[in-house]
Structures are given as structure tokens and as C-alpha cells.
Amino acid sequence: MTELVTGALAPSASKPKASARWRVRGVSWGARLSLVFILASLAVMVLVEYLPLQDPAQQDLVNTLAPISGEHWIGTDELGRDLFSRLLWGVHTSLLAGLTAVAVAVGIGLPLGLLAGYLGGWVDQVLSRLADVVLTVPALILLLAAQTALDTSIQGQMAVLGCIFAPRVLRVIRAEALGVSTAAFVTAGRMSGASHARILLRYLLPGVRAQVVVQISYLLGLAMVVEAGISFLGIGVKPPDSSLGTLLIGASALLSSHPHVVLVPAAVLTTLILSLNVFGDSLTEQRKK
Amino acid sequence: MATMSKTRAADVRVEGLSLELDEPGVAVGEAQRLVRDVSFGVAAGEMVGLAGESGSGKSLTASAIAGLMPSGVRRAGGTILIGAEVCPPGHRHPDVAMIFQNPMTSLNPSVRIGDQIAEAVRLRHKGTSRSAARKRAVEILEQVEVSQAASRARQYPFEFSGGMRQRAMIGIAIARDPAVLVADEPTTALDVTVQRGVMDLIDRLRTDLGLAVLLISHDLGVMSERCDRLLVMYSGELVEVGGTRQVLDQPAHPYVDGLLRCIPDRAMAAGRLQPLLGQVPPPNRWISGCRFADRCGSATPACESAPVPLAPLSPSAQGREVRCIHPLTPATAGERSAR
Numbered sequence: 001m002t003e004l005v006t007g008a009l010a011p012s013a014s015k016p017k018a019s020a021r022w023r024v025r026g027v028s029w030g031a032r033l034s035l036v037f038i039l040a041s042l043a044v045m046v047l048v049e050y051l052p053l054q055d056p057a058q059q060d061l062v063n064t065l066a067p068i069s070g071e072h073w074i075g076t077d078e079l080g081r082d083l084f085s086r087l088l089w090g091v092h093t094s095l096l097a098g099l100t101a102v103a104v105a106v107g108i109g110l111p112l113g114l115l116a117g118y119l120g121g122w123v124d125q126v127l128s129r130l131a132d133v134v135l136t137v138p139a140l141i142l143l144l145a146a147q148t149a150l151d152t153s154i155q156g157q158m159a160v161l162g163c164i165f166a167p168r169v170l171r172v173i174r175a176e177a178l179g180v181s182t183a184a185f186v187t188a189g190r191m192s193g194a195s196h197a198r199i200l201l202r203y204l205l206p207g208v209r210a211q212v213v214v215q216i217s218y219l220l221g222l223a224m225v226v227e228a229g230i231s232f233l234g235i236g237v238k239p240p241d242s243s244l245g246t247l248l249i250g251a252s253a254l255l256s257s258h259p260h261v262v263l264v265p266a267a268v269l270t271t272l273i274l275s276l277n278v279f280g281d282s283l284t285e286q287r288k289k
Numbered sequence: 290m291a292t293m294s295k296t297r298a299a300d301v302r303v304e305g306l307s308l309e310l311d312e313p314g315v316a317v318g319e320a321q322r323l324v325r326d327v328s329f330g331v332a333a334g335e336m337v338g339l340a341g342e343s344g345s346g347k348s349l350t351a352s353a354i355a356g357l358m359p360s361g362v363r364r365a366g367g368t369i370l371i372g373a374e375v376c377p378p379g380h381r382h383p384d385v386a387m388i389f390q391n392p393m394t395s396l397n398p399s400v401r402i403g404d405q406i407a408e409a410v411r412l413r414h415k416g417t418s419r420s421a422a423r424k425r426a427v428e429i430l431e432q433v434e435v436s437q438a439a440s441r442a443r444q445y446p447f448e449f450s451g452g453m454r455q456r457a458m459i460g461i462a463i464a465r466d467p468a469v470l471v472a473d474e475p476t477t478a479l480d481v482t483v484q485r486g487v488m489d490l491i492d493r494l495r496t497d498l499g500l501a502v503l504l505i506s507h508d509l510g511v512m513s514e515r516c517d518r519l520l521v522m523y524s525g526e527l528v529e530v531g532g533t534r535q536v537l538d539q540p541a542h543p544y545v546d547g548l549l550r551c552i553p554d555r556a557m558a559a560g561r562l563q564p565l566l567g568q569v570p571p572p573n574r575w576i577s578g579c580r581f582a583d584r585c586g587s588a589t590p591a592c593e594s595a596p597v598p599l600a601p602l603s604p605s606a607q608g609r610e611v612r613c614i615h616p617l618t619p620a621t622a623g624e625r626s627a628r
Contacts, residue, residue: 184395187357191387192409192461202408206399 031282034275038217041272044088045095054082056089057240065258074264077250086242087265093243094224094269097158101223102216104162109169110212114204116170117177118196128174131167139164139226147235154227154237161226165219172215173208180207214283221276228269244269300501301354301385301469302330306367308349308358310572321572322365324349324525328599333468336495336502338512338533341522344569350522351471351505356381371469383413386467390474392454396446402457403427403442409464429460433490452483456490463494470500476511488515509552513537518608521545524569524580527599531609541602541609541616543585579613587615 060080068075073084116124134142139161146160180186186203194202224244230236231245239246247265255262308324324346331337341347352358354369356379364378371382389395397405406426411417417425423442430438433456446454455475462470472491476484492515495502506512512519512533519536521529521544529542540546547565567584578593579585585592592614602609602616 184389184391185397188387188389188395188458188461189397191355191357191381192465193381193383193412194408202400203397206397209399 027282027286030278034278034282037271037275038279041091041095045092048088048092051088053085053088056081056085056242058082065254065261068260075258075260077261078254083247083261083264086247087268090242090244090247090265091268091272093154093237093241094227094245095220095272097154097227097237097243098220098223100155100158101161101165101226102219104159105165105169105219106212106216108163108166110173110208112166113170113173114177114200114208117174117179118181118200118204120178124174127170131170134164134167135171140229143226143230144235147230154231154243157230157236158223158227161223165223168219169212169215172211176208176211177204180204183207210283210287214280214287217276217280217283221273221280224269224273224276244272300330300332300335300372301503302368302370303350303354304328304368304370306350306353306369307365308346308353308362309365310361311363312361321575322525323362323572324353326599327367327522327525327527329520329527329530331469331501331503333501334495334499335518336492336504336516338516338519339503339505339522340507340509340512340519342507342569344524345522346525347505347522348473351387351473351503353378354469354503355385355387355471357387382469383465384468385471386462386465386469387471387473388455388458388462388475391478392451392458393478395458396449396454396461398446401443401445402449403430406430406442406457406460406464409461413465426460426464429464430457432463432494433457433460434486435460450483451479452487455479455483455487459487459490459494463498468499468501470495470502471505472502473505474507475504477506477508484511491515509537509548521548524575525572526580526612527610528581528612529610530599531602531606535606535609539617541611541618542581542613543587543615543617544581546617547584589615 058081060076062080063072063076064078064080066072066076066080072082074087075083077083077086112127116127142164143157143161147157150156150160152160181199181204186199189199189203227236227243228245228248231243232249234249237243237246239250244265248262248269251258251261251265306324306327307322309322327346327350329337339347339350349358349362353364354376356376358364358379369376371384374382376382396402400408403423403426406429407419407422410422410425410429411419427438427442430442435441435453435456441449441453446457449457455478459475470491475491476487479487488511491502491504494500504512504516516533519529519531519533520527521536521542523544529536529540529545531541536545537549540549544565547563550563551565553562565584570580570583576582576593577596579588579597582588582592597612597614599610599612602611
């Protein structure tokens with residue numbers, strides 16, 4: 001009898017298909033395009049130093065606001081600097097800033113969220129109430145207050161932003177961990193003699209992994225909006241460095257006369273943020289299936 | 290057949306186990322204990338069935354033995370002995386392994402099957418190298434009759450069918466080299482054909498490894514085939530204990546009798562199906578006397594007034610115990626029935 005059962009199941013098991021795990025079904029073209037755009041932006045972020053670009057800070061006052069040409073692919077700005085080069089460097093700065101914020105947010109929110117969800121009780125109460133307190137204050141105001149007190153660079157500001165985002169991560173991960181920690185396999189793990197640390201790392205962490213990726217994609221978009229916002233306000237990234245935010249301030253007065261100077265960085269920023277959101281949404285959808 | 294692991298034979302003894310709710314603001318009296326005065330033993334190499342309907346406290350008893358009491362429940366009294374060792378509440382004795390009802394959720398979905406078994410091996414035998422544990426995991430998979438164990442070990446739970454997962458689960462359990470196996474409804478979630486295979490496996494491991502197996506189930510059919518002895522619980526109490534055949538052939542407690550009259554095959558022989566009227570009372574309506582009294586055809590005022598002890602049925606009946614002042618005897622069983 002037993003042999004029969006195992007035998008009947010064997011054929012499907014005979015070929016372990018590693019590729020099956022990577023085959024993605026039902027993912028929209030929007031999500032695929034988004035992923036391509038995100039990966040391309042990340043590539044730009046990493047490789048921009050090695051690309052044969054013009055110096056983004058090199059002024060050419062004779063050629064200000066030059067139109068699109070073979071030499072300046074998307075023209076030059078009001079100081080004659082090559083816009084294409086400034087745009088790529090802007091992507092570099094903005095993404096790096098966003099990643100800093102997200103790394104800090106996940107670095108704080110993920111372990112604390114796991115602990116809160118797994119241990120429950122007073123640990124959960126204390127952490128969740130602290131998160132509530134931070135969440136009641138609007139992020140931008142908190143960030144401006146911190147900047148007034150600390151007066152740090154853009155990376156410092158993004159680290160502060162990460163601390164402001166951490167409670168969001170904590171909340172999401174806590175809820176997820178709460179669900180996973182009541183699953184039977186966690187009880188089974190305790191039965192095998194696994195310690196709390198092992199359960200957190202081997203059982204809960206993989207269980208919340210997908211949610212972490214979703215959070216990263218959302219928060220990265222949000223962090224870049226905040227970076228553009230504070231750079232536009234004059235704190236954040238300072239000239240002559242370019243970020244997607246500073247490109248917008250520099251060009252905002254030129255919207256009616258030379259729209260491409262504004263529209264290109266704005267379009268890149270919008271597309272990147274949209275891509276991050278679409279990608280995050282499609283991950284959430286995948287998880288529901 | 291793979292190499293057989295050495296196991297220290299040991300038996301389980303549960304003496305006077307009582308469990309109660311441990312929630313602030315919930316008044317609990319002696320009468321409201323979720324599990325009251327449960328005593329039984331399982332010898333090495335023996336399979337004992339613990340039967341009862343949902344809420345009868347059978348799973349809670351099993352969890353207490355495994356040291357996995359849910360939060361909000363606390364041991365109010367009694368001792369649990371594994372071999373000669375007394376287990377304090379919440380202690381997970383290394384010689385006790387447990388398998389769970391739903392194999393779909395009791396495996397870690399993000400770790401390969403082989404690694405999960407190897408993890409259990411290394412947690413039990415500290416200092417085992419990774420590669421030795423992996424090798425042992427493949428042996429264990431062979432032992433639980435998973436074909437192509439070596440390649441199966443590299444797969445994830447979602448690549449396993451339900452029956453295979455339950456085998457893997459059993460593999461994780463025996464990776465601890467246990468002496469005692471608590472099987473909490475191991476086949477309830479499985480197809481009938483797969484059920485038989487899994488039960489055959491548990492049965493074989495019991496003989497091969499000399500395990501003391503406590504099988505928790507509400508499937509009297511499975512139990513009648515597999516168990517040496519049967520324990521029947523009702524509302525948190527053991528109501529009848531005895532050899533499987535004796536209990537099923539000549540139930541002494543009216544509840545067990547009523548239960549068996551609901552099985553179509555048996556009942557149709559007697560002419561008609563007799564339902565067991567009423568419902569299991571919720572714990573807050575439990576009384577200190579017989580908890581079955583309000584549904585029982587032979588209840589008298591004496592039944593409800595004082596606790597009824599679990600007493601030997603008769604001096605001659607070895608190991609037969611019943612918690613009833615008016616136990617059914619072969620002579621009376623025919624004419625009596627549940628109200």
C-alpha cells in the first residue's frame with residue numbers, strides 16, 4: 001500500500017525543476033517594465049562614475065540653455081552644464097539618498113518588528129506605542145525639525161528620514177510576524193528544540209521576506225519624493241551637486257520658455273517612483289495568489 | 290531499510306493532570322478545569338489511543354505532555370513522567386517528539402525538507418557536522434519511505450504532496466531519536482488511502498524504534514485497528530479506559546456506548562441509529578459531578594452532586610476503568626440507551 005502511494009507520486013518528483021521557482025506567471029507588463037526601469041536606474045546609480053559623461057559641474061556660459069543636440073543629448077541648463085550628465089548624476093544622488101533612508105528604516109524596523117510580533121506582551125506594547133508616537137508627527141515636519149537641530153548632509157538627513165520611516169516598517173513586519181509565529185511550523189520548530197533566536201532567523205525572517213521587499217520598494221519611492229521635496233526647499237542636496245530635486249528647482253523658472261529642462265528630470269523622477277509603486281503592488285498581488 | 294536509530298525505551302506516565310485557564314479576570318473553580326484529573330500511561334512499544342470530540346481536552350493533554358501548552362492555559366496539578374524523569378510545566382523533554390494535524394502548515398515553507406530534518410538532528414545532537422546531519426536526513430527520509438530521498442531532500446515543502454509532507458514531518462520527529470511520540474490527529478487532514486500509509490509508517494516505527502505512541506484522534510475506526518488500549522475523554526475528563534477491543538465491544542460508560550451507537554455499521558445491526566442527544570456543555574457550565582449527567586439516560590441525582598472517580602470496572606476486568614456510578618454491564622447494555 002505504502003509502496004503504491006509513494007510510487008504513484010514518484011514520477012512528478014523525479015525531475016526537481018529548479019527553474020520552476022523562477023518562472024513568473026500573471027505578472028503584468030507594467031510590472032515587468034517597472035522592474036526593468038528600476039534595474040536600469042540602479043545600474044546608472046552604480047555605474048555613473050565610469051560612464052563617459054561630461055563633467056556635470058562644467059559650466060559653458062556661451063552655450064546656456066542649448067537645445068537637444070548630438071553633443072548635449074538633452075541640451076544644457078541655464079549655466080550651460082550638460083543636462084544629460086546632470087540627470088544621470090541626479091539619479092545617482094537621489095537613489096543613493098533613498099537607499100540610505102530605506103536601509104536605516106529596514107535596519108531598525110525589521111528586527112524590532114520581528115521581536116514585537118514574536119514575543120508579544122509588553123515588548124510589543126512598548127514598541128508599538130513608540131511607533132505610534134513617531135507616526136503621529138508628519139514626516140516632513142519631523143525631518144525639518146531634525147535638520148534644524150542637526151544641520152547634517154543629505155546622507156545624514158536621509159538617515160533621519162530612515163528613523164522616521166522605521167515605525168512603518170515595524171508595524172507591517174510586526175503584523176506579518178504575528179501571523180507567522182502562530183503557524184504550526186513554528187510550534188513544530190519549538191518542538192524540535194529550536195531556540196528563540198533560531199526561530200526568529202530561520203522561521204520568521206523568511207516568512208516576512210516578501211513583505212520586506214514590498215516595503216523597500218514603496219519606501220524607496222517615498223524617500224525619493226521627500227528628497228526631491230527638501231532639495232526643492234533648499235535643504236537637502238546643495239548646488240552644484242545635482243539630484244532630481246535640485247534639477248527641478250534650477251529649472252522651475254524655465255518651464256514656459258524651455259520646458260524640456262524641467263520636463264525631462266520630472267519625467268524621470270515620476271517614472272521611477274511610479275515604477276517602484278507598480279512593482280510593489282505587483283509583489284503584493286503575487287503574495288495574495 | 291535505512292539504518293535504525295538507537296532509542297532509549299521509556300514510557301510516559303501522566304498522573305492526575307489538571308489544566309485550567311490562566312487569564313486575568315476569569316474566575317476558575319475546580320469544576321471549570323479544562324482537563325481534570327487525567328491519569329494514564331503509555332509503555333514503550335505500545336500505541337495508546339486518546340479519543341474524544343472537539344473540546345474534550347485531548348489535544349490539550351497532548352500539548353501538556355509535549356511541553357507546548359498554549360498561552361493562557363496553566364497546569365493546575367498533576368505530574369508528567371517521561372521514563373523516571375518528572376517534567377515540570379512547559380518543559381520540552383528531548384525524548385518526546387510530536388507530529389501535528391496539518392502537514393500543510395507544520396513544515397517551514399522556506400527551508401528545504403532535508404535541511405529541516407538536518408536541523409532537528411543537529412538540535413538534538415549538538416556538535417553533529419552539517420554534512421553528517423544532511424546524510425542522516427536522507428537516511429531518515431528513506432526510513433519514512435519517501436522515494437528518491439536524496440533528491441527529495443533538496444526540495445521545498447510546496448513540492449511535496451500532503452502525505453509526503455506528513456512523512457517528512459514524522460521524519461523531523463524521529464530525527465530527535467525520541468522515546469515517546471505524541472501524534473495529534475496525524476491523519477485527519479489526509480486522504481483515506483494516504484491515511485493508511487501514514488498509519489502503517491507510524492506503526493512500523495513504533496515496533497522498529499520501540500516508541501511509546503500516544504495517538505490522538507476522533508476516528509474510532511483508525512484507533513480500533515491500531516491501538517492496544519483506548520482512552521476516551523469527555524469534557525476534559527477520562528471517562529473510560531481499557532483494551533481497545535473490550536472498550537469498543539462492551540462500552541461501560543453511557544457516553545462511549547452512545548457514541549458507538551452513532552456508528553451506522555454497528556447501529557444498523559441493532560435496527561436503528563440512535564443519536565446522542567444534547568451537546569457538550571461549555572466549560573463555564575461544567576459541574577463538579579459527572580459532566581455527562583445531563584445527557585445521560587441513566588443519570589440519578591447522585592451523579593451530579595459529587596465528583597465521580599475513575600474506578601476499576603470490576604475486580605476481574607484488567608485495566609478497565611470507568612468514570613460512572615452506573616456503568617453498563619453486558620446484561621444491561623442491550624436495554625439501555627442514551628435518552
